[in-house]
Amino acid sequence: MIPEIGHFALILALSLALCQGVLPLVGAQRNDTAMMSVARTAAYGQFLFVAISFGCLIWAFVHDDFSVLYVANHSQLSLPIGYKVSAVWSAHEGSLLMWILILSGWTVAVARFSSGVPKVLLARVLGVLGLLSVGFLLFELLTSNAFERLIPAAIDGGDLNPLLQDPGLAIHPPILYIGYVGFSVAFAYAVAAMIGGDLDQNWARWMRPWTIVAWMFLTVGIALGSWWAYYELGWGGWWFWDAVENASFMPWLVGTALIHSLAVTERRGLFKSWTLLLSISAFSLSLLGTFLVRSGIIVSVHAFATDPTRGYFILGFLGIVVIGALALYAWRAPSLDSEVGFSPLSRETFLLLNNVLLVVAATLVLMGTLAPLVVEMINGGKISIGPPWFEVAFLVPTIPLVFLLGLGMHTAWRQQSTGPWIRLLRLPVIAAVVLGIVLPLMFYGRVGLLLGVGCTAAAWIVISSLIQPVRSWRRRKGSAAITRSALGMSIAHLGMGFFIIGVTIVSAFGIESDRAMRPGETLEVAGFDFELREIRQVQGPNYTAIEGVVEVRRDGDFVTTMRPQKRQYLVQRNWMTEAGIYPSWNKDLFVALGDELGDGAWSVRIQYKPMIRFIWIGALVMALGGLVSVTDRRYQEPAK
Amino acid sequence: MTRRLAIMLAAMLVTVSAFAIDTGKAFDDPVLQARYEHLIAEVRCVTCQNQNIRDSNAFIAADLRREIRRLMSEGKSDAEIKEFLVSRYGDFVLYRPRMSGKTLFLWIAPFAFLLFAAFAFVRVLRHRMMLPIDAETTKEGEAQ
Amino acid sequence: MNKYLLPLIVIVILIPVLILGLQKDPRELPSQYIGKPAPEFDLPTVQDPEQRMGSADFRGKISLVNFWGTWCVGCRAEHNFLLQLSREQDIPIYSVNYRDQRSKAISWLAQLGNPYVATGNDEDGRVGLDWGVYGAPETFLVNADGHVMLRYAGPMNPAVWEDQFLPRIAELKQ
Numbered sequence: 001m002i003p004e005i006g007h008f009a010l011i012l013a014l015s016l017a018l019c020q021g022v023l024p025l026v027g028a029q030r031n032d033t034a035m036m037s038v039a040r041t042a043a044y045g046q047f048l049f050v051a052i053s054f055g056c057l058i059w060a061f062v063h064d065d066f067s068v069l070y071v072a073n074h075s076q077l078s079l080p081i082g083y084k085v086s087a088v089w090s091a092h093e094g095s096l097l098m099w100i101l102i103l104s105g106w107t108v109a110v111a112r113f114s115s116g117v118p119k120v121l122l123a124r125v126l127g128v129l130g131l132l133s134v135g136f137l138l139f140e141l142l143t144s145n146a147f148e149r150l151i152p153a154a155i156d157g158g159d160l161n162p163l164l165q166d167p168g169l170a171i172h173p174p175i176l177y178i179g180y181v182g183f184s185v186a187f188a189y190a191v192a193a194m195i196g197g198d199l200d201q202n203w204a205r206w207m208r209p210w211t212i213v214a215w216m217f218l219t220v221g222i223a224l225g226s227w228w229a230y231y232e233l234g235w236g237g238w239w240f241w242d243a244v245e246n247a248s249f250m251p252w253l254v255g256t257a258l259i260h261s262l263a264v265t266e267r268r269g270l271f272k273s274w275t276l277l278l279s280i281s282a283f284s285l286s287l288l289g290t291f292l293v294r295s296g297i298i299v300s301v302h303a304f305a306t307d308p309t310r311g312y313f314i315l316g317f318l319g320i321v322v323i324g325a326l327a328l329y330a331w332r333a334p335s336l337d338s339e340v341g342f343s344p345l346s347r348e349t350f351l352l353l354n355n356v357l358l359v360v361a362a363t364l365v366l367m368g369t370l371a372p373l374v375v376e377m378i379n380g381g382k383i384s385i386g387p388p389w390f391e392v393a394f395l396v397p398t399i400p401l402v403f404l405l406g407l408g409m410h411t412a413w414r415q416q417s418t419g420p421w422i423r424l425l426r427l428p429v430i431a432a433v434v435l436g437i438v439l440p441l442m443f444y445g446r447v448g449l450l451l452g453v454g455c456t457a458a459a460w461i462v463i464s465s466l467i468q469p470v471r472s473w474r475r476r477k478g479s480a481a482i483t484r485s486a487l488g489m490s491i492a493h494l495g496m497g498f499f500i501i502g503v504t505i506v507s508a509f510g511i512e513s514d515r516a517m518r519p520g521e522t523l524e525v526a527g528f529d530f531e532l533r534e535i536r537q538v539q540g541p542n543y544t545a546i547e548g549v550v551e552v553r554r555d556g557d558f559v560t561t562m563r564p565q566k567r568q569y570l571v572q573r574n575w576m577t578e579a580g581i582y583p584s585w586n587k588d589l590f591v592a593l594g595d596e597l598g599d600g601a602w603s604v605r606i607q608y609k610p611m612i613r614f615i616w617i618g619a620l621v622m623a624l625g626g627l628v629s630v631t632d633r634r635y636q637e638p639a640k
Numbered sequence: 641m642t643r644r645l646a647i648m649l650a651a652m653l654v655t656v657s658a659f660a661i662d663t664g665k666a667f668d669d670p671v672l673q674a675r676y677e678h679l680i681a682e683v684r685c686v687t688c689q690n691q692n693i694r695d696s697n698a699f700i701a702a703d704l705r706r707e708i709r710r711l712m713s714e715g716k717s718d719a720e721i722k723e724f725l726v727s728r729y730g731d732f733v734l735y736r737p738r739m740s741g742k743t744l745f746l747w748i749a750p751f752a753f754l755l756f757a758a759f760a761f762v763r764v765l766r767h768r769m770m771l772p773i774d775a776e777t778t779k780e781g782e783a784q
Numbered sequence: 785m786n787k788y789l790l791p792l793i794v795i796v797i798l799i800p801v802l803i804l805g806l807q808k809d810p811r812e813l814p815s816q817y818i819g820k821p822a823p824e825f826d827l828p829t830v831q832d833p834e835q836r837m838g839s840a841d842f843r844g845k846i847s848l849v850n851f852w853g854t855w856c857v858g859c860r861a862e863h864n865f866l867l868q869l870s871r872e873q874d875i876p877i878y879s880v881n882y883r884d885q886r887s888k889a890i891s892w893l894a895q896l897g898n899p900y901v902a903t904g905n906d907e908d909g910r911v912g913l914d915w916g917v918y919g920a921p922e923t924f925l926v927n928a929d930g931h932v933m934l935r936y937a938g939p940m941n942p943a944v945w946e947d948q949f950l951p952r953i954a955e956l957k958q
Contacts, residue, residue: 341770352765383746389735397750
């Protein structure tokens with residue numbers, strides 16, 4: 001019964017989405033207030049019914065309703081309750097429903113928090129969001145119905161993939177999707193502005209906070225995914241340039257460019273058509289990502305097991321949405337050029353560089369992800385593009401970018417006089433270069449070219465980001481208070497600096513050791529002694545495991561005991577590695593158990609990962625910077 | 641459909657996440673060992689979903705590692721080993737595509753894009769430099 | 785031309801590429817030996833280690849070479865069809881027992897029937913690796929000159945036989 005309610009609620013949501021999509025757009029053309037005001041009500045209604053539907057699906061999982069096919073495929077009686085809930089979004093149909101719920105949620109937020117926005121523009125924005133919802137609801141109802149029945153019902157389910165039985169799964173997809181889907185707001189604003197034909201600095205000001213919030217969630221979502229892969233997959237890696245990872249990274253790169261481009265449009269009315277194009281691209285890349293992951297077109301550990309029929313649907317939807325938007329763009333963009341300028345040394349120049357380099361980076365990632373497909377199309381041979389290519393290619397635009405980052409923050413709009421600029425920055429530049437060489441030498445004993453560049457870049461960004469906050473703090477009294485916007489910028493860039501520290505140090509100084517060990521033997525890695533004390537059996541709620549007990553010492557002093565496991569889950573019966581991790585702010589010790597080699601010996605992988613936490617700390621700080629800048633006064637609701 | 645099923649079945653015989661350690665001995669010579677470890681990180685496990693043979697537990701990965709060890713102990717160079725692999729499995733087996741007609745564009749692309757972007761940047765800048773710098777709108781600004 | 789049309793043009797080109805991509809199996813690997821001589825090998829047979837079989841056997845006639853193992857579910861699925869093929873048509877089916885145990889292979893063939901003219905024992909998988917085998921079962925079509933004409937990765941079935949193998953065989957017989 002409940003699944004039927006869930007299904008029916010979705011159909012109701014679809015009809016509301018249709019109203020929300022069509023009527024306000026027509027109303028906006030005719031300036032018909034009644035029709036335009038349908039948008040808000042329809043949005044609230046749609047959200048209500050999608051939420052009911054999602055709730056019904058959760059209910060089905062929690063109550064072990066194996067007469068629902070999706071539940072039977074992805075749940076199990078012995079699954080802990082928390083994972084029964086997160087199993088809802090563990091596969092295609094349910095995660096798509098979550099996507100729809102989140103899209104609807106964003107729509108409600110836009111409907112609720114846009115009191116300063118002109119009625120006509122808002123009606124169009126909500127209308128476009130409604131049409132997007134229609135597309136996704138149709139996709140779910142026609143090809144991916146989560147409520148499809150299984151008759152006769154299964155006695156027990158096929159179990160949630162053990163890799164996903166983890167707290168990381170509970171939060172990574174929802175957060176990631178909030179970001180991913182959030183770019184639909186920027187997209188809707190772009191389309192709405194193009195339909196209406198006028199686009200000004202106010203438009204940029206209304207749109208920017210939504211974009212920043214979406215970007216924030218995407219940043220955290222990607223970081224969570226990386227952290228999850230690190231501790232769950234057992235190899236110690238934190239980014240694999242896997243097609244699905246790239247699918248989330250490309251919108252992030254373009255989204256970052258968009259935020260910066262919006263700054264220029266908001267401030268000076270420049271780069272309007274470029275901002276439009278970025279808004280369209282960010283969401284298009286989100287859609288492309290959805291397509292890549294759910295259509296079966298690429299090979300990836302992350303890809304949902306799904307079939308080409310769904311692929312055709314998404315591709316069709318993607319085609320309509322993107323071609324429609326770009327057609328509007330080709331029509332409207334020529335008339336948007338403004339006739340103001342800026343001097344070569346100006347913030348506009350640096351933001352332009354920022355955009356250019358980020359777009360090059362995004363294009364390279366896109367190319368690397370799609371090239372195997374294209375090459376296969378042309379001559380049938382398969383080429384492979386993996387981390388070795390991506391790592392090199394990605395550094396080409398990003399190394400210049402990180403150095404320019406530190407400069408752009410302190411450059412005035414329109415025209416910056418060279419003298420004061422050099423005087424402000426020369427000491428920090430010198431300090432950064434010195435620190436970049438000295439610090440790795442001090443702490444890790446050596447320095448090389450790439451390492452030196454990375455550390456200098458990190459030091460430069462950190463120092464440069466701190467200049468404004470520190471100055472404003474020292475001049476507390478008086479008018480030199482730093483705005484939230486500027487503070488947010490500094491914090492976000494600081495986060496980037498932390499991120500680079502993490503990446504550079506762990507790449508240069510990380511140590512990996514694969515060895516055969518017997519109980520009683522000790523291995524030394526990076527000054528730590530790892531003693532494999534014993535191997536024993538343990539029992540979990542729905543798995544049995546072989547556990548290694550590893551004692552870690554340094555210079556004879558006890559540090560910690562680590563317990564890497566190999567788990568065999570009762571239903572799916574494949575073996576999963578649970579790594580033992582000893583985290584601290586400046587390093588991780590990482591131990592994973594491999595194969596039994598016979599004769600009492602086991603293969604053990606021990607890793608030393610200096611500064612790896614900074615990678616994710618950096619991302620969190622970046623997101624924090626976004627949060628701070630969104631609370632700036634100029635984005636607040638006007639007093640009522 | 642059946643083809644896909646078969647390949648899925650074959651791939652299911654692979655354990656998903658346990659990484660691989662060789663049952664054979666590592667090289668005694670640290671230089672050789674380092675070269676070996678570097679090489680196996682760049683070879684794709686052809687039955688897996690996007691893993692290299694260093695991390696994969698599939699039997700084909702173990703076979704490939706064994707062959708590479710054998711070739712290395714016979715004194716073959718990295719290039720010869722890569723050629724051995726590619727002649728059997730195609731370019732796809734290497735994570736780092738080799739320089740060839742097909743893959744040349746891959747390695748040139750980053751620099752080509754950067755160059756193109758530089759031209760675009762210069763063009764926009766020169767256009768904007770010429771225009772009047774209006775003191776039009778006064779938005780809330782950053783403290784400077 | 786309106787330069788703002790550029791993004792649209794890019795997308796219009798990209799979409800067909802993606803459509804074509806959907807029609808391919810991303811995990812399928814094309815064989816490197818199509819049109820080239822089959823890799824040379826010489827193995828003891830599974831039944832009798834004193835006897836050998838190998839690439840020399842392929843000269844002078846069209847042959848099929850099947851890589852299989854008792855551990856492989858798809859091989860079990862295709863076995864009956866291979867038996868049928870061995871009875872109903874005249875192309876000999878050679879096989880390589882890939883990464884398996886000799887005793888298991890012998891009982892498998894004894895219990896289920898033996899469609900193969902000869903079966904080589906490739907216990908360590910080295911011959912499979914030389915042939916670019918990446919899973920089982922795989923079936924190769926070899927012409928009278930010993931060149932590989934076709935590789936099918938997956939269990940053989942009537943549809944594949946008719947759609948892919950028969951046309952090539954017809955070409956070769958002309």
